[in-house]
Amino acid sequence: QVLLVESGGGLVQAGGSLRLSCAASGRTISEYAMGWFRQAPGKEREFVAAISWTGADTNYADSVKCRFTVSKDNAENTVYLQVNRLHPEDTAVYYCATRKAYGGSWFRSQNQYNHWGQGTQVTVSS
DSSP states (O other), rough: OOOEEEEEEEEETTTEEEHHHHHHHESSSGGGEEEEEEOTSSSOOOEEEEEEEOOOOOOOOTTTTHHHHHHHEETTTTTEEEOOOOOOOOEEEEEEEEEOOTOOOOOOOGGGGGEEOOOOEEEOOO
């Protein structure tokens, strides 16, 4: 069983930055692919970013490409999401998720993940 705990959210002005962290325990994530999703009020949870188990392959939603960067530190058992140039529409609860995977695979669908964190709130003021 993998336990994921997100942190780093908060209130930030438009144009600002945050670094979200997802710390894993219970298993080493070196053989796990990771994903970030978000859910805004009144909306469905959506894909944000994904990273392969090696950390070498990544994929992003079009809405965050070139503003967000996902990275993975297997030694620290932690995944990060650097979020820059934030917009008010980025306001959401951000979740990390994981599943066992090998090679350069990353996953965009929520159904492809079987472990989830509790989320961290990001609020962007205009």
